[in-house]
Amino acid sequence: MxxxxxxxxxxxxxxxxxxxxxxxxxxxxxxxxDFAGTDIAEVQNPSGYNSQNPLMKPPPDADNYGSVEAEIPEQVMPAALNQLLSEYANNEYTTYPVGFYKNVKLSQKQQEKVAAIVKDITGQRPEDLMNKQDKLPILITYESFKVKMAELDTMLGGGSNYEESRLQEYGNTPVTYEEKLAEYHNFIQxxxxxxxxxxxxxxxxxxxxxxxxxxxxxxxxxxxxxxxxxxxxxxxxxxxxxxxxxxxxxxxxxxxxxxxxxxxxxxxxxxxxxxxxxxxxxxxxxxxxxxxxxxxxxxxxxxxxxxxxxxxxxxxxxxxxxxxxxxxxxxxxxxxxxxxxxxxxxxxxxxxxxxxxxxxxxxxxxxxxxxxxxxxxxxxxxxxxxxxxxxxxxxxxxxxxxxxxxxxxxxxxxxxxx
Amino acid sequence: MKPEIIIDHLSKNFGKREALRNVSLHIQPGMFGLLGRNGAGKTTLMRVLATLLHKSGGSVTVCGIPIEQSKEVRKLIGYLPQDFSIYPGMTVYAAMNYLGILSELPKAARKERITALLKRVNLEDCLNLKVKALSGGMKRRLGIAQAILHDPQILIVDEPTAGLDPEERIRFRDLLCEIAENRIVILSTHIVEDIEKTCQNIAVLDKGQIIYQGALQHFIGNERGLEEAYMKQMGGHQR
Known part of the structure; x- marks a missing residue:
């Protein structure tokens, strides 16, 4: 001692x-x-409801209670595809195979396989889609899309942005009053x-x-x-x-x-x-x-x-x-x-x-x-x-x-x- | 427990090089001088005795305890290394106190012994002085004080007077003789005068081997002094 x-x-x-x-x-x-102090000051002098401030009890009539990630196919598919087009164009794929960051660069042959996956999903090559990112044509079901993404993830060595468990990150849904109130009660209790x-x-x-x-x-x-x-x-x-x-x-x-x-x-x-x-x-x-x-x-x-x-x-x-x-x-x-x-x-x-x-x-x-x-x-x-x-x-x-x-x-x- | 060191056919190799070869010594209480030129193996022998190096062969017992039982041997040995230094930002008292804790001395004993020892080595006015502010001689005296802090039966000092001015060297030698009254003090040096003025028994080491051990007077024989006897023994080689 x-x-x-x-x-x-x-x-x-x-x-x-x-x-x-x-x-x-x-x-x-x-x-x-002053992260705690700022929240306290905002509660004491409110200028409206702020869903980011956990000290504020949500009122039933607020315009916005924030949003959470959700696996909504209509949001997930175009957003994931946009991410893929960007990574394909740079040939730099971000992955976390064993929890650690890895930048994957694919061979020309593998890049062709990625292009084929994009074509299976949209009917077009990635190069033809570069200017259509707001309106990407999606020709397959969400289930088939997930299969294609899994195939892509395997090619990238796992832990990519297309891993099944991460697809929900491409979508989000608004939080309801009831959900926000439950969150507030958790925060207090x-x-x-x-x-x-x-x-x-x-x-x-x-x-x-x-x-x-x-x-x-x-x-x-x-x-x-x-x-x-x-x-x-x-x-x-x-x-x-x-x-x-x-x-x-x-x-x-x-x-x-x-x-x-x-x-x-x-x-x-x-x-x-x-x-x-x-x-x-x-x-x-x-x-x-x-x-x-x-x-x-x-x-x-x-x-x-x-x-x-x-x-x-x-x-x-x-x-x-x-x-x-x-x-x-x-x-x-x-x-x-x-x-x-x-x-x-x-x-x-x-x-x-x-x-x-x-x-x-x-x-x-x-x-x-x-x-x-x-x-x-x-x-x-x-x-x-x-x-x-x-x-x-x-x-x-x-x-x-x-x-x-x-x-x-x-x-x-x-x-x-x- | 009788203070004695028995070294029997000790050898120490660094890779293919033999630093010590078949060294046998019997050291009893009093000042014991270990003389030899630079590179003769003195520091290696000192470090083996201080449990800082493991031997390659032979046996060493310190007060009857085999050197392999390093924890027990460390209780019996005080060591002043060749280049003694301690954390420069510490005060003299704090440095002694820290080393006292590492020697597992109780608080009261630490306080009492530190005060007494610093007085003995004429550093009683330097308690709150930082180590980096001490002169070379003062630092060496602090080194001796720390080495005998836990009252060891054996004190090993390696080249303690190198770099000291003549006055400080004499004071340091007197201090060692005082300490050696009831314990073994092994003084390892290449400075012949230090040995001549302080030791009754000596050993001369050359190329890792003992070429003489016994009484100082016997070694000097009919020569005019130790230096001459030593030069003759070494075949007139430069020290």
Whole structure:
């Protein structure tokens, strides 16, 4: 415990930690701004009903309650076809085969097959349809259309914009008063106001943690080599497991702390709003979502930093994590409103609504988060083994490559015997 | 537990290169000097004793404990590496406290020993000074203080006086002799004078092999001093 607290103190004194907090605050105030405060202000001084503001109770006579995705063949077929014509023209097909973004380029022969599919659907070649995008002729039934789209999706390697489960994204239907009222009741009773805001908050903070948190542990660990204290630390009595676990959990705690503190801002605003309007507010919602949604992401990025920095004594973990996070965020861009979780590292829910989508996908969400926690603990276990091997002088990847470089530069000077 | 180190036919290879070959030593309490030119294998031997390198062959026991039981051995050993340094942004007290925690010393013992040791190495006025503000000599004295923080029975110091001015070197040697009163202090250096002024027993290492071990006076024999005896032994080669 003493070591844990000391490592927490060490982290709090590092420059890179404050840079991380600065980036987080910048992201919060530029992207989320005063998201709860704005909604509260609008409820208190309404200029009409806004279906985007969950705090507003829908009136029975509003003009618009918003819209939701729906699999309406008349909308889906022309919209999907338009998307296909655009991708065909550029020969760039966006896919997410295993949850990660992939840009597929087809051969000329495969492009001909796509053109044949378009001709089967419309009776014309894609080139002849380029100027008729408002009035595309569709000659087949929706069932046949779905078969053609499945054929196309298979040719693209799966996970394309034409996958059967994604076709509904091309259509939408207006929300009725009854549906909006039910959503409002869910917001008040199930989410208890703060739940919806906590999900939205975690959506943005998940991106910050996924992309930027890795810098702090890498800088923290690499300073052992830079300060030349590795041998001094290795020769002490403590156990490798105790040392790595204390450092790991200290960094995770210190990185989570500013997120928890920042969440107090919208929480306080919403709690005051709830108390003024006699609405029950879940005071723990932000903490619950931060721990359940963000902690596994943070544990994973920190564990990646630990295992790769301990192995190589280089900042390679930053490159690895940035690549992973970038592709993860790109792959998640199709599901930013929640409900699809798969292998996503940063959980997306870029809306104050859509609670039902989260509830429907809850088993997948729980599985996703649990697997990331287990994965991070596995990486920490590997780190402990690597650290123990280094302590005993059985592993020195950095020294090995450093020696090779030295030997290349100056074969005479190379000598490790001391 | 009697402070002693028994090294029997120790060897250490780096790939195809033999850094240590059939090294056998019996080290007892007091100052023990390990002399040898650069690249003779001194640092390798020190690092094996400090459990930082695994041996390729032979056996080593520290106070009766095989070196393979590294956790137990680390309790008994204090180590001052050749290029001692600690996080430059830490204060002297914080650095000692951190290393004390890693040595699993209880809070009260840490506080008491840190204060006493910093006084002993004349750094009692530098408690709140950052490590980066210390001079080379002060840093080396801090190195000694951290190495004996957990009161080890064996202290291993690798080239501790390199780069120090003559006055600081004398002060440092006196400090080592003081510490060696009730424990083993192994002083590894290529500076002959340091060994001559402090050690009763020595070993001379060359190309990974022990070419002499025994009393310092016996090694000097009829020569005018250790330096001359050493030069003769090494065949007049440049150190």
């Amino acid at each position: 003493k070591l844990f607290l000391t490592e927490c103190r060490q982290t709090s004194k590092s420059m890179i930690y404050f840079v991380f907090i600065g980036v987080m605050l910048l992201f919060y105030f530029t992207q989320l701004s 199930v989410d208890q106001v703060t739940g919806a805001y906590a999900r939205y908050f975690c959506d943005y903070m998940g991106i910050v943690i996924s992309l930027f948190s890795v810098f702090v542990p890498v800088a923290f660990l690499i300073r052992d080599r830079k300060a030349g204290v590795k041998e001094l630390l290795y020769s002490r009595k403590y156990s490798s497991a105790g040392f790595i676990l204390a450092r790991y959990f200290a960094l995770v705690t210190m990185l989570l702390l500013p997120v928890l503190l920042l969440s107090l801002l919208p929480l306080t605003q919403l709690a005051l709003y709830g108390s003024k309007h006699h609405i029950t507010v879940d005071l723990w919602a932000f903490a619950k979502y931060i721990l359940a949604w963000l902690l596994p992401t943070l544990m994973t990025t920190t564990a990646v930093a630990f295992v790769l920095t301990t192995l190589t004594d280089t900042p390679i973990a930053i490159a690895v994590q940035l690549f992973w996070s970038y592709t993860d965020i790109l792959s998640g861009s199709s599901y930013i409103y929640g409900g699809h979780y798969g292998t996503q590292l940063a959980i997306r829910h870029n809306t104050l609504g859509n609670l039902q989508a989260m509830l429907d996908g809850l088993p997948a969400l729980i599985l996703n988060r649990s697997l990331y926690v287990l994965f991070s603990l596995l990486l920490v276990g590997v780190t402990i083994v690597l650290y123990e091997l280094k302590r005993r002088g059985k592993l020195d990847v950095y020294g090995y490559f450093h020696q090779i470089l030295r030997n290349r530069k100056s074969p005479i000077k190379a000598d490790t015997m001391g």
